Amino acid sequence: MIVSHLRLRNWRNFQQVDVPLRERMFLAGPNASGKSNLLDVFRFLRDIAKPGGGLQTAVEERGGLSKIRCLAAKRFPQVEVEIHLAEAEEEEPTWRYAIGLKQEVRGHHKPYLAHERVWHKEKEIVSRPEKKDRDDELRLTQTYLEQINSNSKFRPVSKYFNEVLYLHLVPQLLRHPDYFTGPGIPGDPFGRNFLERMAKTPQKTRRARLRKIEAALQIAVPQLKGLTDAVDERGVPHLEATYEHWRSRGAKQREDQFSDGTLRMIGLFWSLLESDSLLLLEEPELSLNTEIVRRLPGLMYKVQQKHKRQILISTHSEDLLQDTGITAEEVLFLEPESEGTRVVLAADAPGIVDLVKGGLSVGEAIMPRTSPKDARQLSLIP
Ligand SMILES: Nc1ncnc2c1ncn2[C@@H]1O[C@H](COP(=O)(O)OP(=O)(O)OP(=O)(O)O)[C@@H](O)[C@H]1O
Ligand SMILES: [Mg+2]
Numbered sequence: 001m002i003v004s005h006l007r008l009r010n011w012r013n014f015q016q017v018d019v020p021l022r023e024r025m026f027l028a029g030p031n032a033s034g035k036s037n038l039l040d041v042f043r044f045l046r047d048i049a050k051p052g053g054g055l056q057t058a059v060e061e062r063g064g065l066s067k068i069r070c071l072a073a074k075r076f077p078q079v080e081v082e083i084h085l086a087e088a089e090e091e092e093p094t095w096r097y098a099i100g101l102k103q104e105v106r107g108h109h110k111p112y113l114a115h116e117r118v119w120h121k122e123k124e125i126v127s128r129p130e131k132k133d134r135d136d137e138l139r140l141t142q143t144y145l146e147q148i149n150s151n152s153k154f155r156p157v158s159k160y161f162n163e164v165l166y167l168h169l170v171p172q173l174l175r176h177p178d179y180f181t182g183p184g185i186p187g188d189p190f191g192r193n194f195l196e197r198m199a200k201t202p203q204k205t206r207r208a209r210l211r212k213i214e215a216a217l218q219i220a221v222p223q224l225k226g227l228t229d230a231v232d233e234r235g236v237p238h239l240e241a242t243y244e245h246w247r248s249r250g251a252k253q254r255e256d257q258f259s260d261g262t263l264r265m266i267g268l269f270w271s272l273l274e275s276d277s278l279l280l281l282e283e284p285e286l287s288l289n290t291e292i293v294r295r296l297p298g299l300m301y302k303v304q305q306k307h308k309r310q311i312l313i314s315t316h317s318e319d320l321l322q323d324t325g326i327t328a329e330e331v332l333f334l335e336p337e338s339e340g341t342r343v344v345l346a347a348d349a350p351g352i353v354d355l356v357k358g359g360l361s362v363g364e365a366i367m368p369r370t371s372p373k374d375a376r377q378l379s380l381i382p
Pocket of ligand 1: 013033037069071
């Protein structure tokens, strides 16, 4: 399944968003235009749906509804999220899930549901508040999405959100997880426990994935010849690579010696193969050579050939968007305005479409529009 449509009202720096989504979607826009905020919508739904999660925790972890609600919104508006899930691109949705959130005016300012609605195909199967909710308003502090007893009619939706994965791998964390003690961040977005996660995968699957990653890495890192998993004498999982020039001596290197870019690619490719739920990627171009960034969409395609996972990718990279296989339907352009950011599908922006028709890549057409107007003045700062 893929998220085929997204509607938002008053979510962070967006007053209103209404966009179709493809299997692969790039989010381009200046710094602080809201790319991460947009990805956070899906993490929010995951945080509601996951075991031990729920609406109250998901809102609390974000600092309360007042932090989520758009500052540019009118007085006491509600925050609304609506998502369509379809079997494939451009198909009618199988599921639609919508929530509206408000906050108690007095007391603890607890968030509660203004509505929660679920449709299976054309049929509305949940419409809250219902009578039970009116009789006992405390019920509105929990979604049905988070409750096993109440989501049985739309369990696939809950399962889908629960599996959403957000990845912003920080190589130093993966290399030296011991230096960064503490409870860890839910969902491990920065990859501290990446190797553990990998080790928990059944051996056959793990090896098969590593072989695919190895094939992609051999293109991106030509000296790298082999990639395998290993376990040290203390039982700690590792990754091991053989490199061409060290081969005669049979030397292997472990992940603490891999380059930042190699680690980020391994994390990225592994995540692509891990499940068929939505993957949220932050700036995959980081630490990578320009030529590799250009080839990244192709490499991702190669790794993912069989089981495609929908990917939403935030980026600042014109190189990443150079691939001529990327269409204007696959790029959202975030344009900050005085009353919040506007999200435009590149295919709906005549200026961009004309440039693409004229032979520019989507990246070349869009990226110049994402530079801040006064960027050149930065050089004047003493
Ligand atoms: N409730 C809110 N109302 C309005 N603006 C908000 C709200 N919450 C966050 N923001 C604004 O959103 C901006 C940050 O957005 P975000 O981190 O998503 O940007 P980004 O496009 O990912 O940037 P970068 O490219 O630097 O990572 C900040 O300027 C912040 O002030
Ligand atoms: Mg960001």
